[in-house]
Amino acid sequence: MCRMTFRTIQQWMKLLIFMGVFLKTESLYVGITKVRSAVAKGAVCLDGSAPAYHLDRGHGSGVNNWLVHVEGGGWCNNITTCLERKYSHLGSSWKMEKQLAFSGILGNNPMFNPDFYNWNRVKIRYCDGASFTGDVEAVNSITKLHFRGARIWHAVIEDLLLKGMKNAKNAILSGCSAGGLTSILHCDSFRAHLPVNARVKCLSDAGYFINVKDVSGASHIASYFDQIVKLHGSARTLPASCTRTLRPDLCFFPQYMAKKIKAPLFILNAAYDRWQIKNILAPVVADPQGVWSDCKIDIKNCSTNQLTVMQDFRSEFLTALSKLGKSPSRGLFINSCYAHCQTELQETWFSHDSPALHKTRIAKAVADWFYDRRRLQMIDCPYPCDHSCHDRIFEPDEPHHHHHHQQQQQKGEGEKRWRYMLLEKLLLVLCLFGYVTIF
Numbered sequence: 001m002c003r004m005t006f007r008t009i010q011q012w013m014k015l016l017i018f019m020g021v022f023l024k025t026e027s028l029y030v031g032i033t034k035v036r037s038a039v040a041k042g043a044v045c046l047d048g049s050a051p052a053y054h055l056d057r058g059h060g061s062g063v064n065n066w067l068v069h070v071e072g073g074g075w076c077n078n079i080t081t082c083l084e085r086k087y088s089h090l091g092s093s094w095k096m097e098k099q100l101a102f103s104g105i106l107g108n109n110p111m112f113n114p115d116f117y118n119w120n121r122v123k124i125r126y127c128d129g130a131s132f133t134g135d136v137e138a139v140n141s142i143t144k145l146h147f148r149g150a151r152i153w154h155a156v157i158e159d160l161l162l163k164g165m166k167n168a169k170n171a172i173l174s175g176c177s178a179g180g181l182t183s184i185l186h187c188d189s190f191r192a193h194l195p196v197n198a199r200v201k202c203l204s205d206a207g208y209f210i211n212v213k214d215v216s217g218a219s220h221i222a223s224y225f226d227q228i229v230k231l232h233g234s235a236r237t238l239p240a241s242c243t244r245t246l247r248p249d250l251c252f253f254p255q256y257m258a259k260k261i262k263a264p265l266f267i268l269n270a271a272y273d274r275w276q277i278k279n280i281l282a283p284v285v286a287d288p289q290g291v292w293s294d295c296k297i298d299i300k301n302c303s304t305n306q307l308t309v310m311q312d313f314r315s316e317f318l319t320a321l322s323k324l325g326k327s328p329s330r331g332l333f334i335n336s337c338y339a340h341c342q343t344e345l346q347e348t349w350f351s352h353d354s355p356a357l358h359k360t361r362i363a364k365a366v367a368d369w370f371y372d373r374r375r376l377q378m379i380d381c382p383y384p385c386d387h388s389c390h391d392r393i394f395e396p397d398e399p400h401h402h403h404h405h406q407q408q409q410q411k412g413e414g415e416k417r418w419r420y421m422l423l424e425k426l427l428l429v430l431c432l433f434g435y436v437t438i439f
Helices: 008-020 036-041 079-086 149-161 179-184 189-195 220-232 254-260 275-281 291-295 304-324 362-370 401-434
Strands: 028-034 052-056 065-071 099-102 120-124 170-176 199-205 265-270 330-335 377-379
Touching: 036 149, 036 304, 052 149, 052 179, 052 254, 065 362, 079 179, 099 120, 170 189, 170 254, 170 377, 179 189, 179 199, 189 199, 199 362, 220 275, 220 377, 265 304, 265 362, 330 362
Parallel strands: 065 120, 065 170, 170 199, 199 265, 265 330, 330 377
Antiparallel strands: 028 052, 028 099, 052 120
16 A cells, blocks of 8 residues: 655655656746836826736747736726725836746646647736726826826737737737736737737636626626726727727626627636625625625535525626627636636646536637637536536635735645645556555
8 A cells, every 4th residue: 555654755756856857837937028118108007107017938839829818906996996006016017026927828838738838928917907998198196196008008019019929820818807808808909919810819717797786786896897987088998899889887898898899709707706706796885794704705605595696696697698699709618616717827727637617628628719629618507516616715805906916826825736736646656556665
């Protein structure tokens, strides 16, 4: 029988690292690039600093392929919340990390990101607070807040075109959360910047936010999005195909504007999206007594009545999703996890036990859809039928703008656990086949 002590695992870890077997499973850290030329154009973060991104160059067959991934992190809907962001990495490039971990869809190892590992992989930093839609010329002399997200978008894309993206043969615009909304809102704009004969598609991870009433019966998210659009002057930069017929605030919701997008679009979302359950369905303002607090931390804590409400939310989500239409260019991967963002973490993007639908993992689903290997529109059965989920437990009432920091922590912790599990399984195999005896 094979038994492994902590000391034994430590010894084998050292040997395997020496052999280089697990050397590349460590996170890749990519340096920051600030687009200083954007400042003169007024394309600046909330505090007036230059926008930024992180680029890891492609190689080999991927040298002319580009994956542009937009950072998430909520929004700011009034002067108070925007001032809070102004002094953080979500409002100032001066506060951003100089090195950022790339993993999941941004990873550079073919074992863990088989279809995109050698592409040019970019992460655009998010510092405007309105999913890159703001465009207000005036700057308040007291707050010094700049609402210039739309200008940032164009400045960063222009810089990437100069870096070689103008020669792209394949390209994906992706994003997580507020970045996932960005990848929907700017999908056709991204398509328009690239060569006509290039394969260009968009992927939204946890960005399909829906217009639904909260548990108190109020339209909290509708009011919240309306405040964002008005504060940032987003009306003039939201897709005209939507604003010609609908109020600008409604065009911030994918269910009203995504059907007009011409470029192929893939929606990856949990039907019980953790952020939406916490901030759209049961926000603190709608639950002053904290009845939903335990349920929001862990779906297993939810009462029968709360689960019924969440099943109703899933139904409304699927109804909103149906507005996309039936075009084969639309890809869907809607699982029944209690999750939010599944492309950036290695353990959910592509690992031995990552979430799957019909035995297809997320990375494989996205790649099959992108390369037209098959039509891919998959919707999971209702909770709790899916046992491949990586449901996580979080602190209650997490502010909108704290999402990025928590995700960075998740990445580090999740990948450490994942590497440890891989090592343990490898040692077990070595032991079973007699290559090593462990006492």
